[in-house]
Amino acid sequence: MDSIRLNQLIEENYQKIFLLALKMLKNYEDAEDATQDIFLKVYENIKSFRKEAKFTTWIYRIALNHIYYMNNKRNKEISRFPEAHEMRTEMNANPSSVLHEKELFVSLENVINLLSPRQKEVFVMRYYNQLPFKKIAQILGKSLGTVKSNYFFAMQKIKNDLQNQNLLEFQE
Amino acid sequence: MKCIDKNILLDYLNDVLSSRKKKHIASHLSECGHCRRELEKWKKILDITQEFVDQDVKLNPVPPHAHITQRFSKLPQNDESSFWVRYWVKPAIATASLIFIALMVFFFAPKTVPELTENYYVIDNVTYTETISLEDRYLDNLETLYLQEIYENEELTYDILYGDWQNYEEVLNDLDHDELEELINKMYDNEIT
Numbered sequence: 053m054d055s056i057r058l059n060q061l062i063e064e065n066y067q068k069i070f071l072l073a074l075k076m077l078k079n080y081e082d083a084e085d086a087t088q089d090i091f092l093k094v095y096e097n098i099k100s101f102r103k104e105a106k107f108t109t110w111i112y113r114i115a116l117n118h119i120y121y122m123n124n125k126r127n128k129e130i131s132r133f134p135e136a137h138e139m140r141t142e143m144n145a146n147p148s149s150v151l152h153e154k155e156l157f158v159s160l161e162n163v164i165n166l167l168s169p170r171q172k173e174v175f176v177m178r179y180y181n182q183l184p185f186k187k188i189a190q191i192l193g194k195s196l197g198t199v200k201s202n203y204f205f206a207m208q209k210i211k212n213d214l215q216n217q218n219l220l221e222f223q224e
Numbered sequence: 225m226k227c228i229d230k231n232i233l234l235d236y237l238n239d240v241l242s243s244r245k246k247k248h249i250a251s252h253l254s255e256c257g258h259c260r261r262e263l264e265k266w267k268k269i270l271d272i273t274q275e276f277v278d279q280d281v282k283l284n285p286v287p288p289h290a291h292i293t294q295r296f297s298k299l300p301q302n303d304e305s306s307f308w309v310r311y312w313v314k315p316a317i318a319t320a321s322l323i324f325i326a327l328m329v330f331f332f333a334p335k336t337v338p339e340l341t342e343n344y345y346v347i348d349n350v351t352y353t354e355t356i357s358l359e360d361r362y363l364d365n366l367e368t369l370y371l372q373e374i375y376e377n378e379e380l381t382y383d384i385l386y387g388d389w390q391n392y393e394e395v396l397n398d399l400d401h402d403e404l405e406e407l408i409n410k411m412y413d414n415e416i417t
Contacts, residue, residue: 055297062296067286074284084287091292098299160276179277185240204231211269220268 058098061107066091069115071180076119076172077126078165086122090115112191116173123169156219163213171206174199228252228259233266 069090074083093114101110167175177183177191189199214220228236228249235241236249253260374380399407 055299058299059293059297062293066289066293070286071281071284080284087287088289088292091289095292095295095299098296156272157276157279160273161280179273180281185238200231200235204234207234207266207269207273208230210273211265214269214272220265220272 062091062094065108065111068181069111072112072115072173072176073119075164075176075180076169077123082122082126086115086119090118093118109187109191112177116191120169156214159214159217159219160210163210167206167209171202171209174202175206178203227256228262230262230266233259233263234270237263237266237270 066087070083070087073086073090074080077083077086090111094111097114101107164172164175173192174188177188178185183191185196185199185203189196192199232241232245232249236246241249253263374384396404
């Protein structure tokens, strides 16, 4: 792989991986740190990587492993020092929840945050990373059916939530 | 007609179905008001979600990362060897080593004799059947076995030494062409068995 193509791939994927980390970790600063760490890992291991066709799959796998590792680490910290965590979350409140003006969007933000990790990773990869279902299945090492059903349940949750809050006006 | 599953409707909206299935669903939707309304609901949910995601992406700008991406541009090329080394010397070395390995295998591989059916002899002795390979030592054993059998069986020994077959041989030698033909005809007519 020549260095120009490699630079292009890194640049293209940086934003996508950042968005994945942001949605999974629900914190801008944590996502920023995680993305840096992920790409440093990619840099360290790039020599052992040869096949260009599966480059994005490889990056996403590294990213998801790191994101889950960070999440576990953070959960352990929270259980040890819950007060410190509360202070930190107040200081670094997610800017998007403040910035979304529409009530509908605030509600959507909340319901997306409440999705299970498996549903959320599929949702984020589908909408934020614009990956086709086949690619998502490849990255997660799961069947296409499993990925689609995770996506379906995530959408069902969103639909139910918006309907329960009467935020949708359907013409009956 | 049975209404369409919600997840199939979502697949339809996401355009991940085969053209055959899409046609089937389109024809059902033209007839079923309930499914049409359900599709409209899902379409609205998907549109709102997409709108939300687009705005969310705008509200969360990518943090500065030039210091990370710059590292990648400083990476050495994977293969910096010259044109001649890459396209001539390396393939030549690879071919030579392959030939060397093939020769080594040819000379040092353990020799095996192909086992053909002709190399086997079947002993059918009424009481037992045995297959033995026709190696010299087995042939010697077989010869010994037969000689021993002949030696131990007096009747057989007598028959071989003084049997009628010797007379037949003499008779056959004396026959001229016509007589021989006559004898063969008799044999085929089962007059002689």
